[in-house]
Amino acid sequence: MASVPTTQKALEVVQFGDPLKGTLKLNKEAPVPKPGDGQVLVEMKYACLNPADVFTVQGIYPGVKNVTEKKPGFVAGLEGSGKVVATGSGCSLKAGTRVVPLLGERAGSWQQYLVVSEKQCIPVPDDVDDATAAQLFVNPLTVVGMLDEIQQKAPVKDNPWIVQTAANSTLGRMFIQLARKRGLKTINVIRTSATKQELVQLGADEVVVVSEESELSKKILQLTGGKGAAAVVDAVGGEIGTACCSSLAKGGLFQGYGLQSGQPIQVSNSDLIFKDIVIRGFWLAIWFPKQPSSVVQEVFDMLRKKELVPHIQKIFALEDYLEAFKAQFSPDRRGKILFKLT
The missing domain is CATH 3.90.180.10 (Medium-chain alcohol dehydrogenases, catalytic domain)
Structure with a gap:
């Protein structure tokens, strides 16, 4: 010993x-x-x-x-x-x-x-x-869990666009990598342009800098050809999360997993009713215990292969x-x- x-x-x-x-x-x-x-x-x-x-x-x-x-x-x-x-x-x-x-x-x-x-x-x-x-635990498994939920519950078969906030974080970068591997497209929202090129090189399809846009939701609609996003994963809340939520397509899914702004999002009743969007949270502590033990080895395999870095x-x-x-x-x-x- x-x-x-x-x-x-x-x-x-x-x-x-x-x-x-x-x-x-x-x-x-x-x-x-x-x-x-x-x-x-x-x-x-x-x-x-x-x-x-x-x-x-x-x-x-x-x-x-x-x-x-x-x-x-x-x-x-x-x-x-x-x-x-x-x-x-x-x-x-x-x-x-x-x-x-x-x-x-x-x-x-x-x-x-x-x-x-x-x-x-x-x-x-x-x-x-x-x-x-x-x-191993917090970021990679959260990315896997959120993408699994999106592919099961959001209309990504007809519309591959996913918006994520806080895209320059470690989790955000992993999300870009795994979404790309699964054939999905990402619109990555960041506050300043300091990390924009890094995210593009990593595989981001689009990067939106909040400080450069007057209306974030309109920019997202433009990038998706007017469809809106099939899903949003949000770590920020507040005005940024609200704008992303309003850009959802019909049947779109909003997943909140953080609250960096300290402020909640505001959701339009008309979006809930007429666009049939779904608002829900994602917490690893709830998702992980329901998964087979093999999910951890799957993450290790992706780390080994540099599919998640x-x-x-x-x-x-x-x-x-x-x-x-x-x-x-x-x-x-x-x-x-x-x-x-x-």
């Missing part, structure tokens, strides 16, 4: 609120837990900083138990990767096995060591690196968490923010 320290670094949520204003504390002497029966101790290599993690720190994300119970004093972080360094009795995983721990409502990836049930560990293939594996903006040490959050909030962020833990 590898030598394991008794203390570790852990980034703790000490109160809910603005991540840049004293809500987080780096504990350099947090205890390293010991695995019980059926549990493994994972030495974490990388952990992601996702929008849902921001909402966790703010105290508004319903997917973390400490948030719903209004109890700060915990380690946040929804996903990451590491390797097994110790096991409890009855475990089949061996020390040295690289894994992605599924943390669910407990969270906790922003620390150097964590204990998790062996059943909640996904082994990482040898040809997928640690930084890529750390991004997670783009990393920057990797920060845990001590530099304030700079990491500033990078996360940058309007021109081009990829995922990661913490390097060990």
Whole structure:
């Protein structure tokens, strides 16, 4: 068994609120837990900083138990990767096995060591690196899930156009790649032109810069030949999400999966009635448990083949968490923010 320290670094949520204003504390002497029966101790290599993690720190994300119970004093972080360094009795995983721990409502990836049930560990293939594996869960599976829903419930057979907001995010870039692989066309909405050419090179069919358009919905109608979009996937809400929703074709599907603006969309009753559009949300925590276990291996296969390529903006040490959050909030962020833990 590898030598394991008794203390570790852990980034703790000490109160809910603005991540840049004293809500987080780096504990350099947090205890390293010991695995019980059926549990493994994972030495974490990388952990992601996702929008849902921001909402966790703010105290508004319903997917973390400490948030719903209004109890700060915990380690946040929804996903990451590491390797097994110790096991409890009855475990089949061996020390040295690289894994992605599924943390669910407990969270906790922003620390150097964590204990998790062996059943909640996904082994990482040898040809997928640690930084890529750390991004397995939230973004790739959300993209797969949303596209599956679209292909099942939106009129894409006759109209291949899908609009997505926040298209320059890591998830947005993956959406472009997988939609193209499935024969669908994307209209990618971004706020500034800084990443426009990158998205075109990645395979975006159209890129619309909000700051350059007076009427976003009319632009989308123009790009779709007057049909409107078969589907919209929206991470922004507010005016941008509302404009995209109003550009839906008859029978179109709107999927909301984020709220970066902090404002809800407004939906026209006439669109609901006369265009028969459908408005629904997408949350991985609801979709994923209904899927076969093979969906994870499908994502690993796409990562191996470079059909999905997670783009990393920057990797920060845990001590530099304030700079990491500033990078996360940058309007021109081009990829995922990661913490390097060990």
